[in-house]
Amino acid sequence: MNYINENIRKADLMYLIDHTSIQFSFVDRDYIYRVVxxxxxxxxxxxxxxxxGKKVAELLGNExxxxxxxxxxxxxxxxxxxEYEAWFEFPYSQRSYKFVRYIPxxxxxxxxxxxxxxxxxxxxxxxxxxxxxxxxKLMLNQSRMAQIGEMIAFIAHQWRGPLNTLSTYLLRLKMDQNPTSSNSEIFERCETIISSLSDNIEDLYNFYSLKDTKHTRQLNSVANQAVSLLQHRISAENVVVKIDIPDDCTVDHDRSHLLHIFIVFLENAIDALHQTSQLYKQITIEAKCNATEIxxxxxxxxNGISSDIAHCIFDAGVTTKSDTSHGHGLYFAHKIITNYLAGSVEILPSEEGAWFRIKLPK
Incomplete structure (x- = not known):
């Protein structure tokens, strides 16, 4: 009778173990699965x-x-x-976060x-x-950017007057010069610099103001603005940025969100090109629009992104850099694309470099 009761208890125990969502296994001293x-x-x-009967390494992989x-x-x-907890991902199952316990x-x-x-x-x-x-973090980031926006607005206000004055003086000097003077090229260069400074301070003010500027706009103008804001890094790394976006490709999303996304992906590309031995460095931005999708x-x-990082590149803290303070740019960009813009972003297979594709509803 005791033997029968013992078997019943074992059967009940196995029934319970088999009908729980917790994953159980028994591994012997030779690392072989005996019960699951x-x-x-x-x-x-x-x-x-x-x-x-199989070794644990056969199921999990040697690494x-x-x-x-x-x-x-x-x-x-x-x-x-x-005991420990971590993210797990296998080719034959979905990525999951588990709390794991090993009991002798x-x-x-x-x-x-x-x-x-x-x-x-x-x-x-x-x-x-x-x-x-x-x-x-987003709320903290918005608070900080609002404060930066106020400072940028103050600086923009302080700079506009002197820049306009310089432009006026320059025009007077130019009018006083002989039209055939060799200084005409210098005047034109000075005008270009003043115009560029004025445009840059306006771009900074608009970007950090965090105002809701949702209305129809040309996508190539947003991309060009992102390039303009990062021009100092682009020039320092001798990177060529090519933008191939038709003028009729327009969007109705908030400009600050779109600008943020372009800046994140451009900065990541610049960082990647900084690590390469390529003599010719190029970043390409292309876009196509139809009636419903961008x-x-x-x-x-x-050098591209290694396969062991590619699958989790949009996770918080994941970075290809040695500096652990990085790893949140793509994470936040992914969140903005999926949560705020109802879009998607993925890495495409590429023979050279990294290739990201963003899809947004128009």
Missing amino acids: NKAYIKNFNKSLDQII MFDNIAKPRLDRALMGETV AHNNNGEIIGVVVSATDMTERKQMEEDRVFYE LIDIHDNG
Whole structure:
């Protein structure tokens, strides 16, 4: 009778384990799967026969096994309960955030015979946390930009008068000169510089003012404004920027959002070209519009983005640079495109450099 009751209890236990959303597995001392529940099988999208009797490295891959799983399994096999949480992504399952626990398993003699591994899916909670952090940072960013906008507005007000005065004096000097004078080229250059300074201060004021300027505009004018604001970096890196956007490609989105997006992708391309040995450095911005959709392609001829980063390039903190303070530009651009503009952005396969495609509803 005791034997029957014991079997019933084991059967009930397995039923419960099989009908929980927590992923359970038992791994022996040789890192071989001996028991897995249905949630574990479903997560990896494999049959039971494809897991039981197989080494953990065969399922996770050698890199993940050597760097993540094995060190923790070894600690558990020494008697330690190990806990951690992280993002996981496999080619045969969706990207997910899990809380994982490694618990030593003992036999009746107290010897460790393997490890019980449990993984709890926390993707939804993690995404909510990231969204909350995003909106907090966005609010802080808007507050800072509003303050910068006020300062830029003050500077613009202070500069407009002197720039107009300089322009007037320059015109008088030019009129006093002989029309055939060699100084005419210098005057024209001075006029160009004054005009450029005036345009730049106006661009800065408009960008940082954060005013709702949603109305129909030419997309190429926004792209050219972004290039103008980054001209100092573009010139310093000897980068050629080519813009191929038809004049009739118009948009109705907020200008500050569009300008922000162009600046982020341009800055990332410039950073990528800074790291390349290419003598000729180029960034291309192309766009096509139809009655319902805007298609924007931004690509460069740099070193490109490695496959291990490409799949998570829009995640917070992910960067190809050694400086960990970076890694939020593309994250925020992605959020603005998807959350505010109801669009999408993706990386396209490219033989050279990085190629981003943005789709926006018109």
